[in-house]
Amino acid sequence: MQNCFQSTGTYIADQSLTDSVNIAAALEKPLLIKGEPGTGKTMLAQAVAEALGMELITWNIKSTTKAQDGLYTYDTIKRLYDSQFGEEGVNDISRYIRLGRLGEAFTRDSRTVLLIDEIDKADLEFPNDLLWELDRMEFHIPETGVTIRAKERPIVIITSNAEKELPDAFLRRCIFHYIDFPDKAMLTQIVKVHFPLVEAHLLEAAVSAFEEIRSIRSLRKKPGTSELIDWVNALSLSGISPEILAKELPFPGILIKKDEDMDAVKKHRYL
Incomplete structure (x- = not known):
């Protein structure tokens, strides 16, 4: 063809x-x-x-x-x-x-x-x-x-x-x-297409945290790839270190768009 x-x-x-x-x-x-x-x-x-x-x-x-x-x-x-x-x-x-x-x-x-x-x-x-x-x-x-x-x-x-x-x-x-939701490797590749200079450890930590949030079963609106891209951009611009993402969720409003989902994330681990 x-x-x-x-x-x-x-x-x-x-x-x-x-x-x-x-x-x-x-x-x-x-x-x-x-x-x-x-x-x-x-x-x-x-x-x-x-x-x-x-x-x-x-x-x-x-x-x-x-x-x-x-x-x-x-x-x-x-x-x-x-x-x-x-x-x-x-x-x-x-x-x-x-x-x-x-x-x-x-x-x-x-x-x-x-x-x-x-x-x-x-x-x-x-x-x-x-x-x-x-x-x-x-x-x-x-x-x-x-x-x-x-x-x-x-x-x-x-x-x-x-x-x-x-x-x-x-x-x-x-x-x-x-279209299946992208796996971790594909998500990493997608973000790199938009931000090729993003720090590797930050990107890895962000994608891991993103996948953990999506794994919360009670979420009514799971964040998509566009939210991940915006979130990584915000993390990079703000100089957030990868280690912070293991215990905190900076800028949750980029990923979470419903009150009940924010509560579910709080109960799960963050904030």
């Missing part, structure tokens, strides 16, 4: 993940990525776009998002307003059509990376409503009689936090990959 994705200078991916990305791109199927928060699901799409020299188009899904929003919108209110004030071209409906993020990806002259982020936030019908468009890479605009077809089929990366089960019909059309 040409133009294969590999880890970048800012994103470390293991072989199974790079294989999944490259197979999905070659088969022209959406890649569905799951994993707990902090495993780099959203950043993966950014890394793929960077590595392959493609534009990244992001569609952030909310609870109110409908599939139609990603295709196009027809601004009937603006057209009515323009007609009342005698604006020219009001009969040209295409002036009032605005493509959504999926529509934008279809009309690009070169291949793009399309991120559909947190698809499980939408209602249960949302994934099924996109089956035709993701299969055929086209959609019809009845108001203008125009069919939008993808000039270049985008690499589609879909993330899910597993808040809702996705329909079987949708899952059948996807390549699936679950």
Whole structure:
């Protein structure tokens, strides 16, 4: 396969993940990525776009998002307003059509990376409503009689936090990959990518303390890799010695974001 994705200078991916990305791109199927928060699901799409020299188009899904929003919108209110004030071209409906993020990806002259982020936030019908468009890479605009077809089929990366089960019909059309939380060696490598000059003993102590915190079973929101990166940066900037981390937890608010989790950490060992 040409133009294969590999880890970048800012994103470390293991072989199974790079294989999944490259197979999905070659088969022209959406890649569905799951994993707990902090495993780099959203950043993966950014890394793929960077590595392959493609534009990244992001569609952030909310609870109110409908599939139609990603295709196009027809601004009937603006057209009515323009007609009342005698604006020219009001009969040209295409002036009032605005493509959504999926529509934008279809009309690009070169291949793009399309991120559909947190698809499980939408209602249960949302994934099924996109089956035709993701299969055929086209959609019809009845108001203008125009069919939008993808000039270049985008690499589609879909993330899910597993808040809702996705329909079987949708899952059948996807390549699936679950991103496991990084082990100690991978966490160390990830931090080094961002802070190559961090002191080795401090980094080792920080990663060990971080893993110990994540091992507390009662935590409702475990810290992710982004919190670890920020924490190591704060420790380094403040000149914290590695020995302190064996008995204290400096800057706990970087890692812990809930009151009950802070109490659990206190009971466990720190503060």
